Amino acid sequence: MEPILFNINDLALVFTVLFAVFFSILSLIIDNKPRVSNYYLAAFLLAFSMYHLNTLLVFGQYVRDWALSYNPDLLLTFLVGYWLVGPLLYFYTRSLTAGQQQLKLLDNLHFLPAALYILYLYFVYYRLADQIQIDLITSYTIQSSNHFTAVLFLQCMAVSIYATLCITRINQFRTLLTDQFSSIEARDLRWLQILLYGFLVTFIFRQIAIFVVYSADIPKAANIIGIVLNYIDLTICIFLVTFYLKQNTKFIIESISDIQPQSEPKIDSGEDQTEMEKIETQMLAKKPFLDPELTLQQLSDIIGLPAKVVSNTINREYKQNFYEFVNAYRINEAKELLADQSMRRVSITDIYLRVGFNTRSVFNTFFKKHVGKTPSQFRRELGNHAKSNIVSFLETKAK
Numbered sequence: 001m002e003p004i005l006f007n008i009n010d011l012a013l014v015f016t017v018l019f020a021v022f023f024s025i026l027s028l029i030i031d032n033k034p035r036v037s038n039y040y041l042a043a044f045l046l047a048f049s050m051y052h053l054n055t056l057l058v059f060g061q062y063v064r065d066w067a068l069s070y071n072p073d074l075l076l077t078f079l080v081g082y083w084l085v086g087p088l089l090y091f092y093t094r095s096l097t098a099g100q101q102q103l104k105l106l107d108n109l110h111f112l113p114a115a116l117y118i119l120y121l122y123f124v125y126y127r128l129a130d131q132i133q134i135d136l137i138t139s140y141t142i143q144s145s146n147h148f149t150a151v152l153f154l155q156c157m158a159v160s161i162y163a164t165l166c167i168t169r170i171n172q173f174r175t176l177l178t179d180q181f182s183s184i185e186a187r188d189l190r191w192l193q194i195l196l197y198g199f200l201v202t203f204i205f206r207q208i209a210i211f212v213v214y215s216a217d218i219p220k221a222a223n224i225i226g227i228v229l230n231y232i233d234l235t236i237c238i239f240l241v242t243f244y245l246k247q248n249t250k251f252i253i254e255s256i257s258d259i260q261p262q263s264e265p266k267i268d269s270g271e272d273q274t275e276m277e278k279i280e281t282q283m284l285a286k287k288p289f290l291d292p293e294l295t296l297q298q299l300s301d302i303i304g305l306p307a308k309v310v311s312n313t314i315n316r317e318y319k320q321n322f323y324e325f326v327n328a329y330r331i332n333e334a335k336e337l338l339a340d341q342s343m344r345r346v347s348i349t350d351i352y353l354r355v356g357f358n359t360r361s362v363f364n365t366f367f368k369k370h371v372g373k374t375p376s377q378f379r380r381e382l383g384n385h386a387k388s389n390i391v392s393f394l395e396t397k398a399k
Contacts, residue, residue, distance in 0.1 A: 010063070012230045013056040019237045020049035036102060037095035044088035050081025052233065058143065072133035076121055076142070082155035083114035086162030089199070093166040096189060097173040113158060120151065156207045163200040167193060178323035179311060180296040182289065183358050198236045202229050275313045278303050289329040292356045296322050327362075330355040331370045334363070338379045348375050 024045035027038045057067045057075055067074045087110035095101055125133060125142060136142040170193045177184045206229060282303045288294055299322075300307040314325045333355040337343050343351070352363035352375075367375050 009227050009230065010056060010060045012227075012234050013052050013060070016052045016230070016234045016237050017049040017056070019234070020045040020052070023237070023240065024049075035095075037092055040088055040092035040095055044085060044092055047081040047084035047088055048233075048237070050078040051085070052081075052230070054078035054081065055230070058137070064137070068134050068137065072130050072137065073126055075133070075137050076125060077118075079155075080114050080117055082152075082159065083117050084111070085199075086159045087111060089196075090162050090166055093169055093189075093192065093196075096192070097169055113154075117151065117155075124148075153207060156203045159203045160200055160207070163196045163203070167196050167200070170196070175321075178321040179315075180307075180322055182294040182323060182326035182356065183292050183362075184323060185359055185362060195236060195240060198232070198239075202232050202236075205229055275305060275309055276317045278305065279310060279313060283329055287329075287333070289326045289333070290354070290356045292353075292358050294326060294356070299326075326356075327366045328370060330357060330363075331366050334367065334375065335371065335378070338375060339382055344379075348379070351375075 024042040027041045027045070054076065056063050057078065058064060064075070090110070091101075091103070091107070124147070125136070128136070142148055170189050173189065174184070177187055181187060279299075282299075283289060286302060288299055288302050291298070296307050296311055300310045303310060311322060314320060314322055318325055320328070334351055337346070337351050337354065338348075349360065352360060357363040357366075364374060367373075367378070371378055373381075
């Protein structure tokens with residue numbers, strides 16, 4: 001990239017660094033007793049700010065000149081953040097999906113590449129005289145070298161791999177949620193999944209930028225890509241801060257220790273039929289699905305069967321997970337209420353809350369999936385049909 005003056009593009013980097021540092025502090029002080037995941041999040045955000053600060057130091061002319069006059073070692077050092085964001089993001093995701101986990105001895109191996117990067121800088125940069133360091137930076141000799149290009153490429157690849165691992169872990173976690181909870185909105189980590197996809201895309205594009213500028217020798221194209229990615233990173237940081245404040249730190253799954261994979265017990269088809277009848281009887285008689293926080297364990301206690309048996313029966317006989325199974329009963333209950341003329345003045349919001357849904361979006365999604373139309377359309381068509389029947393009856397009676 002060509003050196004740029006302190007302009008609006010530099011401001012994007014400055015705001016990204018400030019947002020990340022502010023949010024890292026916020027994540028630690030907003031809770032009286034910060035959770036382990038808060039510390040991982042704070043560390044991740046500091047690492048996130050480090051590599052953006054490095055970009056500002058290397059390519060922002062005024063900031064770079066100050067850094068070189070103060071201590072040339074500052075240049076390229078903060079790039080170690082590239083090697084830290086991946087592991088810290090993975091540990092943060094793991095803490096949300098597998099409970100509050102402290103780092104184990106082997107977990108420290110994830111930070112080995114960061115240590116190797118510092119060792120690499122020692123041999124190619126730190127041990128040189130200050131003036132030589134300044135010449136290397138200002139002439140872009142070290143930044144355009146083949147070995148430094150390889151380091152940048154490996155850094156981006158490492159972050160992409162970690163982001164993919166996190167996405168896979170969240171998908172597995174969501175499967176566990178739908179197998180054991182009837183409402184997953186407050187526990188779902190879709191927000192983090194979106195964030196991870198954003199990171200994955202930006203770091204893939206960074207690899208492309210590295211290839212373009214150093215292999216294809218098109219510096220202007222790489223310059224544009226780099227600036228665009230800086231703005232995307234700022235957007236990601238703002239999204240994270242906004243969502244965190246909106247949720248008021250309710251990202252952590254308080255009942256995480258209760259979420260465990262359900263192994264399939266061995267039961268024959270005859271027993272399966274008996275268990276299915278027990279489930280249906282209790283679902284219709286006691287209507288436990290009206291409880292918006294109904295869990296697999298709670299339903300199992302009501303039915304009097306082990307949770308593994310109930311889960312296996314639902315999966316095998318209904319071809320559904322627990323989440324889909326319970327919400328199907330809620331939709332049937334909602335249909336009855338919407339069809340009841342005595343309930344015509346009751347709002348749809350009151351109805352979906354009565355039958356066990358927490359949000360209108362989830363209710364509408366399931367309703368349209370099972371009925372083929374929205375709740376409003378369903379109620380309107382029933383009302384029109386009722387009016388049509390009354391008119392037909394009156395006309396027949398008049399004749």
